[in-house]
Amino acid sequence: MVESYYLAAFIAVSALATFATRVVPFLFFEKHTDHPLVKHIGRFLPAAVMALLATVFLQRSSGWQGQLPGADALIPAFLVIAIHLWRRNALLSIAAGTITYMAIQQTGLLQGAL
Template sequence: MSNETLYLVSFILVTAVATFLTRLMPFAFLGKHSNHPLAQHLGRYLPAGIMAVLVAIFLPRAAHWQTPVFGLDALLPAALVIVLHLWRRNALLSMLAGTICYMAIQQGVINLV
């Protein structure tokens, strides 16, 4: 195995372990505090806050406002996220559907022109 391959494999391994540990730590250290009012507040309002940031800040900045469809590439996924969340009240479904719609538009699967 060459030095470059060894470096890449070790880099991927260290990154994977670090990612796993950062995902595990909140559950390991805060698991017994799940009934704490702050944890319940964050669990209730954080998904909607994240969606608001994505819809209100990220999507309008990523839109192509000079095209003939005037930002529809960002407004369509944003509307989908809002409608799905108001209809089903499922943050995961809303974010997943909005992300899939946005990526389909960006990759050219959905043609808006």
């Protein structure tokens, strides 16, 4: 019984902390949206975060041994780059890369080559 209270309290504190980290920037930095630093961060931070996520993803890919090392991750990565350069649509390129990666993983398409 006591464990359920601890679990409920943990969930409540976690939800509050998550909500606070999302709301605080909008409350306190609303007046500073024209500041050059905020504009610079807004321009370059999304690309830097995506590059960091892609690097971590490629490092943790399961297929770095065999004849085609990393093909399970590199094929979707190149597809994302190609579609993004072609259409300039982040949602389309990320969706295509995700679908391709999941198709490779679920079908075992490259298992014979790895």
